[in-house]
Structures are given as C-alpha cells and as structure tokens.
Amino acid sequence: MGREDYEGKKLYMLIVSSPENLAALDTHVGNLSKLADPRTLGSGELDAIVENTPATVMISTIDTSEASSVEAMQIAAYQLLAGNDARTLRILDNVLTYIIPVENPSPRDRYVSWYNTVRSRIPKSDPNAAEHNPPWGVGNDSNHYQLDPNRDMVPLQMREGRAKVELIRKWRPELALDIHEMGAESTFFFPPYPEPYNTNLPNDTLKKWWEIYAQDMRKQFDERGWQYFSGESFGSPFLGMHTLYTQYHGMIGILFEQAAGSGGLVLEREDGSLLTLRDRIQHHVTGIMSYLDTTVEKRPELHRDFYEFFRSSMNGVPDVEHKAYAFPPDDDPNKMSQFIQSLLAHGIEVQRTTEAFSAPRAKGYYTENTERHDFPAGTYLVSLQQPLSRLANAVLEKEPYHSIPVFYDISVWALPYQYGIDGYWMNDVPRVPTEPVAQPPKLRGEIAGGRAGFAYVWPYRGALDAAAAYRLAESGVSLYLQPGPTVLDGTSYDAAFVAPVADNDESFHDTVKAVVEEIPVQVKAVSTGYSSEGSDLGSGSMQPVGKPAVAVLTRDGTDTSAWGSFYFFFDEMYRLPFTPITAQQLSEADLSRYNTIIIPDGGQSVRRGEIRGKPYEWYFRKEGTQHLKDWVARGGTLITVKGGTAFASGEGGELTSTKSLGLTKETPGAILRVEARNQSPLTAGYPSNFHVLSRNTRLFSAGDAGRSVLSYVDAGAMNVAGYLLEEDEAKLAGTDFLMTETIGKGRVIMFAEDPNLRNQWTHLHQLIFNAILFGPLVR
Amino acid sequence: MHPFKLLGTALCLLGAQLMPGLAAAQDTRVPDSTYNRDVPTIQDVLDFEPPERFASFYETEKLLHRWAARITRARNSTC
Structure with a gap:
C-alpha cells in the first residue's frame, strides 16, 4: 500500500485531541474497533465504551484544488491546537479529530504552483483574468494520472482511495466532514441529501443525523447572514465518491460545498458581487466548528448508532433477501x-x-x-x-x-x-x-520446460498475456498469435502467443525470462512445432505481432480522464513504453517513428443528451488532419475512441466514411451486450457476444468503405444491467461499438464508446491490446 | 475595562490595520477564541497566513511537522 501519492508526496493525517485522550489513543481506537465488529465486543462492554470514549471525526477533502478546503482545514487545525477557550477545550476533551488537509497532493500542487505563476500583486476578480482560467489538466481534482480518485471508491484502484480506506479502518472515524467547492453562482450546501439513496444503507438513521447536524449549522449561518441550501442536491446511490462511500463504514457522511467557481483569491460573480477566499474559508471553518460542537453534544448517541450500523449488518443487509x-x-x-x-x-x-x-x-x-x-x-x-x-x-x-x-x-x-x-x-x-482469504491470488510468472527448443508459448487468456506480448515485441522479439483452438505439446489453447526460436537470436531466451519475471504469465517451452489439433506453428494461419511504437494524444482537446485512463493503463498498470503527444505535435511532427496512434475520447463531450465544447477537428485544423491521414495511408494504425471516432467520421475530420448517428437521450450507465459481426483478431480472447459499458453514448455505424466488428445486439436482448430508456435501446440496437476502415496501407480502428472508462473496465483491456498488437492485421 | 487592557486592544487594532496579512488571518479565525501563544501560527511557520495566498503541499507538510513536533495535542500519522 502506497503511503505516498504517485508523485512521491506523503499522505498525512493530523490527530488532534486533549493530551489525556492522545495518551489513551490506542485504547480509544481499540474500543471503537470493537463497536465496528460486534463479534469482538464483550458482554456488558458497550455502555462503558459509549460513556468513556471520545467521538471520532475525520475532516478531509479529496478534491484539493477546491482551494479554500485545504486552507480551512489548516485554520481549523490551528484552532484545535492553540485555542484555549472553553469551546475549543470542550471539543478536545470529547473528540478525536483526524485532519487530512491534503488527501490528494498532486492536484493541489498543480493548482497552487500554477496560480502563483499568474497571480498579480492586486488579485484580479475579473473572470476573464488568467488566474481564473487554468490550462488543461490544472484546476481539476485528478491525481498524477489525471484520474479522479473521487470516482474510484468502488474498484479502489488508486493509492489515494486505498489510503483513505486504510485510515478509516485503522482509526474508526464516526463522522466524515468532506470539504468541497462548487460553482461560483451558488451559496453553501450541507446535508440533508435528497433521494435517491442507496438502499443498502440505514437511511432513516442517516437522515436523523443529517438533520441533527444541520440544526446548529443553520443557526450559525443565519446569525451571520450567510446563504445556504440543503436537501436539494448531491443525493445518490453511487458510492464511488468519498463522502457517500464513508457511510458504508458506519460513518455519517457530510458534504460541504462552498461556492467558488474558478476561485482564486477573489472572483466577481454574475451579479457583480465579489466572492473572496476569506469568505470561502470562513464558511468552512464555521461549519467545521459547528459539526464538532454537535458531535460533543451527541457523543453517546453517535457511538450507539455507529455500533448499531455494524450490529444490524451481521445477519445480512436488512431487507435484502440474498445472503x-x-x-x-x-x-x-x-x-x-x-x-x-x-x-x-x-x-x-x-x-x-x-x-x-x-x-x-x-x-x-x-x-x-x-x-x-x-x-x-x-x-x-x-x-x-x-x-x-x-x-x-x-x-x-x-x-x-x-x-x-x-x-x-x-x-x-x-x-x-x-x-x-x-x-x-x-x-x-x-x-x-x-x-x-487474506491476500488476492498470487500471480506467478514462470517458464515451464526450461529453455525452449522450438518456441515459447503462452495462452491468451487475459490482459497480462497481451502485456507480455507487447513488452516482448517492443523489445524486438519476433512473435505470433496462434488464433486456435490448438493442442501443442499436450496442452490445449483457445488462442496463444508463440515466440519461435528460429525467428529470434540467441539473446531472446534471456529477454523472455526477464519479461516473465516482471509480468506474471505462464509460459511453456515447447520442442516441436507440431499441433495435434489445429494448425502447426509453421502454418500461414499464424498471425504476426508487430513491434508496437505507440503514441497517445494528450493535453489540449482530450478529455483529461479519458487520457488519464490510457496514461494509467500504459504507465502504471502494465508498465509499457509509449509516447504522450499533443495535437500540435501530431499535426506537424514527423510521425514515422510511430506505427500506432491513439486518440482518446475528447473534443466535444456528451452529457445528458447534449454535446459541449469544441470538436477535435478544431484542434487539428485541416492541415493537421491531412497530416494524420497521410500517416495512416502510409501504413499507420489510428485508434480512436468516442470523441476521437467522431473526429474520424465523415461528419467530423472526414478520415473515414464512418457515419455519426447522434446521441442517446440519457444513458447514465448501462451494461449492454455487443456481438461480433465478423471474425477479427480485434476480438481475440472474447466470446461471440459479451458486455460493455455504455455511458453518455454517441452512436456510429461503419461507413460504405468500413467494416463493422462489434455491434450492439437487438433491443430486448441488449440490456444486461443498469438504466436504459426504451427509446435509447431502440436507437442503440444494431449500431456499431467497434469499426475498422482501411486507408491506403493503413487503417483506422474506431471505438464508439470508451472501453477503458477511468481505467476501471479491465474486462475490456484486451480489446485495447488487440487493437495495438493486431491492428496491422486489419485489412 | 482596565485602561491598560483597553490601550492594548487599541494598539492591536491599529497594528492589525497596518498589517493586512495579520488582519486577514484574524478574520478567518473562530470568533471569541483565545490562543496559546506557544503554538506557532501559520504565519510563524510559513510567513503568510490564509487568505493572503494559498499554501503549497510542501508548505502544509512543513506546518504539520512543526505542529506535531511541538504540541501535546497533536500526533501526525502518515497513511
């Protein structure tokens, strides 16, 4: 578990309480852990723990470029560390306060570093000023990989989210104060949240606490004449976000949202009023103190409800039939x-x-x-x-x-x-x-059979097998896809990668060994090219895997998260070499050093049936688009995703004849079935039909010169899970999910939907590898 | 009110007006609180205090270390 973010910045939590509470910290946390696991709570222990244990409050924000949040937490920390007034001392005596001021260091540092380069002696409130218009990738809350940890709490792939869960499980907070900012024209939000709720939670209890805490908060804001709202926004069953996620660990999850917009030190709103950093901080600090005061008042009841959350979970989820x-x-x-x-x-x-x-x-x-x-x-x-x-x-x-x-x-x-x-x-x-099970199944890389006499063979079962092929091919090893099914040296394969001895020099044995040590795949050394079933290894059905030289479009024009998915995919998840490249470089540079270029989703974005922003053709312009098209015609493989496919279509940059068919009305996320229309190496490793995610969907079909590879199945059989309007199902039916079209000696491989949303859909990673490794096979 | 205390208050207010950073810092604090002067303020550690400017990650890190090292009310924990 990383205790640093992806840039090596440490993740800190400050624990503040009275010296007496800190001296007994282990005892207090141990007792709270008993409440969180009723199996460990001794008979008669509950009342003593409720009576003698301070309450626990975690204050944090994962969205650290929402800049007043971090400043407010520093001021709240100083208040609790230095305050010697009765109010502060009472909080210290009754609460263990856990403050995580910079839970996600990278976006904070990006924002502050950038802001300091553009600020003036006299802060500018003009919304058009440079300090209110950060460049691409700055001012968002994504981590080093431009992926948002505040959408990662279901798969928990990111270091930031995993660190949060470790802290929750170690220190057992009962109340989560999550400190955020929102659009400039709003005021200040705190719960209650409105429906919809997640039915797995004890929502009556949560509603009770949202209201208990809101009472003093309203009073504090009313006394100061500050505007606020609650009960209208931010309710959701989705638990991928930190605030809502905390509630599945027995906490009361409280979201503060302060109006800020582009923030800075001061910003002019539409009505001409000024929104200052000082105002934003004051609101947050006042809110933090209010929730700490109420926690002091309600400490025993908070403990009892914390315990009740876990006690009521022990025989299954209430009102859920399955166990x-x-x-x-x-x-x-x-x-x-x-x-x-x-x-x-x-x-x-x-x-x-x-x-x-x-x-x-x-x-x-x-x-x-x-x-x-x-x-x-x-x-x-x-x-x-x-x-x-x-x-x-x-x-x-x-x-x-x-x-x-x-x-x-x-x-x-x-x-x-x-x-x-x-x-x-x-x-x-x-x-x-x-x-x-204390650990996930351990993945071991090994070469069975020692030094190969004829070839090294490994099954193509998943993304790691393809990653090993990528790494070997990139290292100069000559290898093939045996499309299967086949039986080699007594082992059956649906499909397999084959690296023949005869095609490689002596050093390749060491290269295979080194790659298998890094990427845990199961390789078999075989001493014959004979297949007892299927094609022999010298057959023309063997598909050559070329040496990948991949560039991925980044920065202006790309959707940050869509780019981040590929960044994480190559750099962190599979540790594969690639080149990030901007639209300007793609429009002008000598592209002959690449054989594969990926254009992630971007250009215009789709939300709730509307298209926003500028299309990719605006970024590439006519000359850049032609430059790219010429590169494809000379033999390049262009892989486009969603907005990138709109660019490649006949209605966009006119690279292909692909037809852009508009948008769905509302697809907030549906798991849909697609089927293979033609046999293609692009679907190697997948059955003839399987599921994909459709979200904020654009519709395409292969053009007259193109070919459909995967299409959405007929309405009625399409929806596996999730929300899908009948009219959208009818629109989607028969449209294409994956298309190809050849241009000269090259080809364009087009995904209608992002197969790698947030890098969370690892089920579809083989499709990406297939497009890279087998793209040149597309005719 | 004791005259010396009144004078002290007046001098503080004057000082606060001459030093906008300090005045701003006090604006963001909790009203009616009193503080232990042995605890270094954000100003003491960073030479500025919000909302004058934003603290970088490394400035916040410095602040946390300074506080955790000197104060019996605090303990620092890395995740």
Whole structure:
C-alpha cells in the first residue's frame, strides 16, 4: 500500500485531541474497533465504551484544488491546537479529530504552483483574468494520472482511495466532514441529501443525523447572514465518491460545498458581487466548528448508532433477501486477482471453498433464471453475514435501486461486470468448508520446460498475456498469435502467443525470462512445432505481432480522464513504453517513428443528451488532419475512441466514411451486450457476444468503405444491467461499438464508446491490446 | 475595562490595520477564541497566513511537522 501519492508526496493525517485522550489513543481506537465488529465486543462492554470514549471525526477533502478546503482545514487545525477557550477545550476533551488537509497532493500542487505563476500583486476578480482560467489538466481534482480518485471508491484502484480506506479502518472515524467547492453562482450546501439513496444503507438513521447536524449549522449561518441550501442536491446511490462511500463504514457522511467557481483569491460573480477566499474559508471553518460542537453534544448517541450500523449488518443487509455471493475461479487468474484485491482493500471478508458445492437456487450476473448451480472447489465466497455486508452488497449487487431517475455520475457499477467475472448470489450462505482469504491470488510468472527448443508459448487468456506480448515485441522479439483452438505439446489453447526460436537470436531466451519475471504469465517451452489439433506453428494461419511504437494524444482537446485512463493503463498498470503527444505535435511532427496512434475520447463531450465544447477537428485544423491521414495511408494504425471516432467520421475530420448517428437521450450507465459481426483478431480472447459499458453514448455505424466488428445486439436482448430508456435501446440496437476502415496501407480502428472508462473496465483491456498488437492485421 | 487592557486592544487594532496579512488571518479565525501563544501560527511557520495566498503541499507538510513536533495535542500519522 502506497503511503505516498504517485508523485512521491506523503499522505498525512493530523490527530488532534486533549493530551489525556492522545495518551489513551490506542485504547480509544481499540474500543471503537470493537463497536465496528460486534463479534469482538464483550458482554456488558458497550455502555462503558459509549460513556468513556471520545467521538471520532475525520475532516478531509479529496478534491484539493477546491482551494479554500485545504486552507480551512489548516485554520481549523490551528484552532484545535492553540485555542484555549472553553469551546475549543470542550471539543478536545470529547473528540478525536483526524485532519487530512491534503488527501490528494498532486492536484493541489498543480493548482497552487500554477496560480502563483499568474497571480498579480492586486488579485484580479475579473473572470476573464488568467488566474481564473487554468490550462488543461490544472484546476481539476485528478491525481498524477489525471484520474479522479473521487470516482474510484468502488474498484479502489488508486493509492489515494486505498489510503483513505486504510485510515478509516485503522482509526474508526464516526463522522466524515468532506470539504468541497462548487460553482461560483451558488451559496453553501450541507446535508440533508435528497433521494435517491442507496438502499443498502440505514437511511432513516442517516437522515436523523443529517438533520441533527444541520440544526446548529443553520443557526450559525443565519446569525451571520450567510446563504445556504440543503436537501436539494448531491443525493445518490453511487458510492464511488468519498463522502457517500464513508457511510458504508458506519460513518455519517457530510458534504460541504462552498461556492467558488474558478476561485482564486477573489472572483466577481454574475451579479457583480465579489466572492473572496476569506469568505470561502470562513464558511468552512464555521461549519467545521459547528459539526464538532454537535458531535460533543451527541457523543453517546453517535457511538450507539455507529455500533448499531455494524450490529444490524451481521445477519445480512436488512431487507435484502440474498445472503451470499459465489465467484467460481476464472480462466484468467489476473482478473480474479484484481477482483479479490478490490474486495480486500475495502475490508470485505472473503472465503475460498476447499470443496465443490451446489447451490439449489442461485441467480447470476449474466442469466435471467434462478436455478441450481454447481461450484468447484476454489470458489470465492462473500457472505453477507459480516460487519461490512452493506458495503459488500453495494459493490456486488447487479444494479442499484434508484427510487427516482436521478443520477449523479453513473447508474451502475457492480464490480463483477467491471472485471468480467462470472458470479452468482443465493439466499443462504452455502454450507461448505472454507478458508479465509487474506491476500488476492498470487500471480506467478514462470517458464515451464526450461529453455525452449522450438518456441515459447503462452495462452491468451487475459490482459497480462497481451502485456507480455507487447513488452516482448517492443523489445524486438519476433512473435505470433496462434488464433486456435490448438493442442501443442499436450496442452490445449483457445488462442496463444508463440515466440519461435528460429525467428529470434540467441539473446531472446534471456529477454523472455526477464519479461516473465516482471509480468506474471505462464509460459511453456515447447520442442516441436507440431499441433495435434489445429494448425502447426509453421502454418500461414499464424498471425504476426508487430513491434508496437505507440503514441497517445494528450493535453489540449482530450478529455483529461479519458487520457488519464490510457496514461494509467500504459504507465502504471502494465508498465509499457509509449509516447504522450499533443495535437500540435501530431499535426506537424514527423510521425514515422510511430506505427500506432491513439486518440482518446475528447473534443466535444456528451452529457445528458447534449454535446459541449469544441470538436477535435478544431484542434487539428485541416492541415493537421491531412497530416494524420497521410500517416495512416502510409501504413499507420489510428485508434480512436468516442470523441476521437467522431473526429474520424465523415461528419467530423472526414478520415473515414464512418457515419455519426447522434446521441442517446440519457444513458447514465448501462451494461449492454455487443456481438461480433465478423471474425477479427480485434476480438481475440472474447466470446461471440459479451458486455460493455455504455455511458453518455454517441452512436456510429461503419461507413460504405468500413467494416463493422462489434455491434450492439437487438433491443430486448441488449440490456444486461443498469438504466436504459426504451427509446435509447431502440436507437442503440444494431449500431456499431467497434469499426475498422482501411486507408491506403493503413487503417483506422474506431471505438464508439470508451472501453477503458477511468481505467476501471479491465474486462475490456484486451480489446485495447488487440487493437495495438493486431491492428496491422486489419485489412 | 482596565485602561491598560483597553490601550492594548487599541494598539492591536491599529497594528492589525497596518498589517493586512495579520488582519486577514484574524478574520478567518473562530470568533471569541483565545490562543496559546506557544503554538506557532501559520504565519510563524510559513510567513503568510490564509487568505493572503494559498499554501503549497510542501508548505502544509512543513506546518504539520512543526505542529506535531511541538504540541501535546497533536500526533501526525502518515497513511
């Protein structure tokens, strides 16, 4: 677990309380941990803990470029450290306050460093001033990889989110104060939140606490004549955001949203009034002190409700029928390892069965019927009879219940869909011997059979297998895809990568060994090219894998998060070389050093049925577009995603004949089925139909000169999970998800939708690898 | 009110007006609070105090270390 962010900046938490409380810190936290796991609470202990334990409040913000938040936390910290008035001392005696002033250091540092370069002696309130218009990638809340940790709390892939959960589980806060900023024309928000709520939570209890805390807050703001609102915004069943996520660990999650806009030190609003940093800080500090005061007043009741959250979770989630989930082992050990790693990072208890078992009535993620299902030994079990059953069900249930069709960010997020894991749920916890799982399945790279006499072969089961192929090909190793099915040296393969000895020099044995040590894939050394079933290794059906030389468009024009998904994919997740490149360089530079260029989603963005921003052709202009087209015609592979595909279409930059068919009306997130239209190496490793995520969707179909590779299936059979209007389902049916078109000696590979949203949809990573590794095979 | 205390208050107000940074800092603090002067202020550590300007990550880090090292009310923990 990283205790630093991706730029090496430490993640700090300041614990403030009375010297007496700090001297007994371990005891207090130990007692709170007992409340959070009723199995460890001794008989009669509850009352003493409630009476003698300070309350715990965590104050933080993950959105650190919302600049007054950090300043306010520093001032609140000083207040608690130096204040010797009765109010402050009372808080210190009754509360352990955990302050995380810079929970996400990279965006904070980007913003402050940039702001200091453009500020003047006299701060500018003019919204047009440079200090209110940060460049691309500055002023957002994304981490080093331009990915937003405040949308990562379901898969928990990012260091920042994992650190937060570690802190929650170690220090057991009961109240979360999450300090944020919003648009300049607003005022100040604090809960209650409106519907929709996540039905896994004890919402009546939460509503009670939102209101308890709001009472003093209203009084404080009214006394000062400050405007505020509550009860109208920020309600959502989505738990990918920090504030809402904390509530699945028994906390009362409180969001402060202060009007700020582009912020700076002072900003003129539309009505001419000035919004100052001082005002923004004062509002937050006043709010923090109010919530600490109320916590002092309500300390015993807060403890009892904290305990009740976990006690009421121990026999399953109230009002939820099913009691367990079962996940049979997957052919791709990497997928299962990532999935289990996410569950464990949340603190969710996982077991592995040591014997086969049968569930008489099980329902699955990809089936409609409830029926008997047999599970092998080694199946992973998540029982909902555990302290975090509410959290477990919230990240595993097929789709959340939305009491009203209002969506904050996304409407569906079940982890098994993101990782492409098969799974089932049932109304009883299976009676089968199990062992606890403390670590995800360990992935080991190995070469079976020693030094190859004929070739090294490894199955193409998942993204890591493709990553190894990328690394080897990039190192100059000559290799092939055996499309399969085949049986080589007694082993069956659906598809496999093959690196023949005859095609490579002597050093390649060491290269294969080095790559396998870094990327855990299972390689077999074979001494024959004979296949007992399928094509021999000297057959013309072997598909050559070229040496990848990849550039990915970044900065102006790209959607920061869409770029960030690729940045994380190459640099952090698979550790593969690539070149980030700007639109200006792509428009002018000698591109012959690249054979693959990726244009992530960007240009215009789509939200709620509307297109905003400038299209990519505005950034490339006619000359740059022609420059890119010429590079493709000379043999390049251009991979475009969503907004990039709009650019490649006939209605955009006219690189291809692809037809842009408009937008869906409202697709906040639906898991939909696509099917392969033609046999293509681009779908290697996938069945003939499988699921993808559709969100804020653009519609395309292959043009007269193009070819459809994957298309949405017919309406009625399309929707696997999530929210989808009938009219949008009808629009989507038959349109294309993946298309190709050749231009001269090159080709354009076009994704209608982002297959790598936030780098969370690892299920679709093979599609990206296929486009890179096998793109040149597209004719 | 004791005359010396009144004088002291007047001098403080005058000083605050001459030093806009200090005045601004006091604006953002909690009204009616009193403070232990042994605890270094943000101004003491960073040479400025919000809302004069923004603290960088490294300035906040410096602040946290200084406070945690000198104050019995605080403990610093890295995640």
